[in-house]
Amino acid sequence: MFIVKYIKDVFSGLKSLAVGLRRTLYYFTHHKEIITQQYPDNRETLHLPERFKGEVVMLHDENNEHACTGCTACELACPNATIKIITKFDISPEGKKKKAIDKFVYHLELCTMCNLCIVACPTDAIKMAQTFEHSVYNRADLTKVLNKPGSKIREGVE
């Protein structure tokens, strides 16, 4: 009886291996089901979803105007002190002092893409961009100033 069980075990074992091999051979002969992406050769066709969190950018319109009032809501919402807002005082033609941003400093090297600053922004001045190739040779290159030079706040944004 032991011999019968032994032979049965051998054959059932061989059958299980054959079942697995059949699946392997199926994929060996069906090249159409290849799912790998040929990155970085497919850069032109590679589209990331619009919600993808790559890095924080500030939106500027065609007049080089942004919507950031310098309220520091994003700076307070950030868990890693990624954002530092340096403000200045603009003097309007009527002689009034008005607070405005001088520099919106963003430390990409500290950012964890948690999206809390975007949610906190009351004027939708910043958003997440879909870039993801962030490697640079110099660490200082990752510290960015997000407001473009010469830009100013859009009219009507409070």
Added chain:
Amino acid sequence: MVEEIGRTTEGDVIINVGPQHPATHGVLHLLITINGETIKKVEPHLGFIHRSIEKMCESLSYRQFIYVTSRMDYLSSHINNHACALCLEKGLQIEVPSRAQVIRVLMDELTRIASHELWWGAMAMDLGAFTPFFHAFRERETINDIMEETCGARLTMNYIVPGGVMQDIHPNFQQRVKDFISLYKSKVGEYDELVTGNIIFQNRMKGVGYLSAEDAISFGCTGPTARGSGVTCDIRKLYPYEIYEQLQFDEILETAGDSFARYMVRVREMNQSIRIIEQLIDNIPEGDFQAKTKAVLKLPKGEFYQRVETARGEFGVYIVSEGGTTPYRIKFRSPGFSNLSALDHMARGSKLGDLVAMMGTLDLVIPDIDR
């Protein structure tokens, strides 16, 4: 007692596995005392990626600390975030809209499938089968794409916030989840053909790493590790949160207690998650995705605890508040830590080659253990 380096007084050899061993899935260091090929003792050494997350959370506000929990058990980051959000909602007494609840549960179950897929691939790879890893990643990638579209990230989403979810679901979400379900159902048979039915795999798993129900309880094992020993411990059934009590699903139990039982629990659990998703995907209620909350959250004075079922077991968040904007103390109960503590008991007396199978079925995620 160590008499000389690498040898005990009894003449047994001490060897190191890790902290850079690929089979440990991370920086886990095991000091193993062996006599010939028989294991006499396994000592896990922790601390290689300790980031003091609990202490870090004390300096972060209640909105900010949630993202840190994604970095603990990174394979079920959604469920960790969910636990924190639930704990805060308990303290602040926020009513979560039903739409947000359904979205949260859907995301939790998708995460659970993604986590088990990766475990399944890595498990087979530990035992020497290389291709199952790619088969598992084919399905997992579909889930990751769904996550990327709705949450904006593939691994550490930070999608669940106190009061609901951060953004509404993407318009394509329902269709893509349905596509995933049909893809999964057409491919799940391959898992059994390739790995589960394989005689070599079965012989390496059956009877290896036996853990009795009593031991599983006394070591504090939870999740599939304990359910493989026949211990009822699914938090979704025992202490239902969100909408789990309205859903039809089974708690998977195996009684054998060996590595193969733990393997089968996880494989069968994926089908239950699919069942939950199928019930919910066409019935997402209309309404808000987020309740109205104050900009700065202040938890009332007191202690709050919430537990959820992650892919690895029971995850608990314990917050002590003194009424301020930051927590006084936060404690996380992570499932991996308790599950790892049973490894020494399991491994004693077995062969060194079987240790990999045992570690694989414990589904260890080292950042979760170390925090």
